[in-house]
Amino acid sequence: MSARHPFNPQDMSLQPPALTADYRSSRLRAPSQKLFSLDQGPGELTGPTFGHDLIGPNDNNLILNYAAPGAAAIGEQIMVHGYLLDENARPVPQALLEFWQANAGGRYRHKKDGYLAPLDPNFGGCGRTLTDEQGYFSLCTVRPGPYPWPNGGNNWRPAHIHFSCFGQGWAQRLITQMYFEGDPHIPLCPIVQTIADQKAIDRLTARLDMAHTVPMAFRAFRFDIVLRGRRSTLFENKLEGN
Amino acid sequence: MSRPQSASQTAGPYVHIGCTPSAAGLENMYGGNDLGMDIFPLNTPGRKIVISGQVFDGAGDPVFDAMLEFWQADATGRYGANGSAGGWARRAVDPETGSYRLETILPAATQDAAAHVKVWVVARGINLGLHTRMYFDDEPGEQDPLLLAMKQSSRRSTLIAKRSGDEGYIFDIHLQGDKETVFLNV
Ligand SMILES: [Fe+3]
Numbered sequence: 001m002s003a004r005h006p007f008n009p010q011d012m013s014l015q016p017p018a019l020t021a022d023y024r025s026s027r028l029r030a031p032s033q034k035l036f037s038l039d040q041g042p043g044e045l046t047g048p049t050f051g052h053d054l055i056g057p058n059d060n061n062l063i064l065n066y067a068a069p070g071a072a073a074i075g076e077q078i079m080v081h082g083y084l085l086d087e088n089a090r091p092v093p094q095a096l097l098e099f100w101q102a103n104a105g106g107r108y109r110h111k112k113d114g115y116l117a118p119l120d121p122n123f124g125g126c127g128r129t130l131t132d133e134q135g136y137f138s139l140c141t142v143r144p145g146p147y148p149w150p151n152g153g154n155n156w157r158p159a160h161i162h163f164s165c166f167g168q169g170w171a172q173r174l175i176t177q178m179y180f181e182g183d184p185h186i187p188l189c190p191i192v193q194t195i196a197d198q199k200a201i202d203r204l205t206a207r208l209d210m211a212h213t214v215p216m217a218f219r220a221f222r223f224d225i226v227l228r229g230r231r232s233t234l235f236e237n238k239l240e241g242n
Numbered sequence: 243m244s245r246p247q248s249a250s251q252t253a254g255p256y257v258h259i260g261c262t263p264s265a266a267g268l269e270n271m272y273g274g275n276d277l278g279m280d281i282f283p284l285n286t287p288g289r290k291i292v293i294s295g296q297v298f299d300g301a302g303d304p305v306f307d308a309m310l311e312f313w314q315a316d317a318t319g320r321y322g323a324n325g326s327a328g329g330w331a332r333r334a335v336d337p338e339t340g341s342y343r344l345e346t347i348l349p350a351a352t353q354d355a356a357a358h359v360k361v362w363v364v365a366r367g368i369n370l371g372l373h374t375r376m377y378f379d380d381e382p383g384e385q386d387p388l389l390l391a392m393k394q395s396s397r398r399s400t401l402i403a404k405r406s407g408d409e410g411y412i413f414d415i416h417l418q419g420d421k422e423t424v425f426l427n428v
Contacts, residue, residue, distance in 0.1 A: 010427065014249050016369035025252075025367030028300040029417045033397075035427035038388055041354035043313060044428050046321045048330035056272065066271070089244040100260025108256045110266055111337070112307070124268050126260045162253065162260055170313050171428050175364055175371060177251040191252060194369045200249040226245045 005230040006040040007171045008087055016194035023190040024151050044171040050096045052130060059128050062101070062141035066124030073123035075104025075142025077218040080178070080206060084135040084165065087229030091135030092172075097225075098164040099139060100126040106145030115147055140218070146185055158185035158192065165225055172227040179205045180221065250371065253364035255307045262309065262334045278332030281312065281346045286328065288317030288347030293376065293403060293411045296340045297363065300418030304340030308365035309333070310415075312344060314358070319350035348378070356386035363415060373426040376413045377402045388426075397424050 018030035058065040063073045084092040102108045102125065105117030109125050123142065131137045144159045160177045167173070179186055179201075186192050186205065195201050203226075212220035258266035262276045282288075297305040312331045315321050321329055329349075333342040351357045356377055363372040375388065379402050383389040392398035400423040403411035415423050 008247075010370070011247055014246055016250060018369060020369060023367070023369070026369060029305070029365065029367035031372065031422055031425050032418055033422055033424070035425050036388070036391070037427040039354070040428055042352055043315065043321050043355070043360055048313065048327035049322055049325045050327055054277075059272070066268070085245055087245050087247055098260045100256065108259060109268060110256045110259055112255060124263070124271055126263050126268065126271060162257070164253075164261060170360060173311070173362055173371060174248065174250060175253045175257070176248055194251070195249045197249075200246065203246065204249060204251070226248045228247055
């Protein structure tokens, strides 16, 4: 499949709708008109490309990348790893992933976060990496804490890591969140529940990965991300009369 | 298809920590350089322009926590020339005013579209990133498939940046309501 083949459409049975009343912030920010469908052109089929020279040695290590020399972030140390793939199960290589999260107490390093949990002077809360030729990525961090948020009730976010993903085309651009297996807040969270399909929620939930957990060091969690795949030749070759 | 696509989740109010850490107050992360501040390398040929605007919600209030990304062709109509990030930029809107500002060059028209900049909007309350396009009110658009399809629509003007002064264009985005921007399923 050449780089010129269009991407599959967004699967709206898996994606959250714009308006999800239980998530209050969507009420005034959801477009009310239908999206206008447009054929993909060269600008949708291509996207920005980033080089390995962009990435510093500790960019994917949130335990160390904001810490003073010799210090480390406080919290349960974990490794998160997996593959960036497309719907055809092909690896998405050399793609930029950016991640951000609250610290172990559930507090973000951000002017607008006033939660009473303390900031950790050695934790910034952001990182990035490029996938390798197999689409593989990994990051080291501390497990983020759950945190309360204003949504009209007693609302707590499950522990989560935000992921921003570039693929090979602008149409693949995605921001999502990773949750942790067994978190009792997952079924209670109005943001998670913007997704109607329980299996789609399960796929955003990282599993404990004992095979990569290092004894006396850190636990591993496995998380794969799947971007839109390119359509097959037969499907899109309008010029030849399909 | 053997793997279902991952579902989107909102970028949330703290997207800036991950995407524009300097703007979020993490000054020394990545050497203090937020990705996407410069859309093209210095001295890229083309007519210099400055695009600015705001994002508004359905009540007409500015959105103070949005992040915008831009993707455009260069002055010869190429995207990502030589496999680079040239033509891509990102801005956090100003947390006090909700406005953004992008210094760039006027993109050329391509075979499939009139001169335009692609815009992607994420924020708290947006479950799935929103795609739209910014055309220019003093560039020809008669043959553009999207503008043609919108010919009879009062919303066509939401896709067009207005010239303002020598280099400037104004492009506001309305997420919802009477002035709602045309968003695209690409
Ligand atoms: Fe969060």
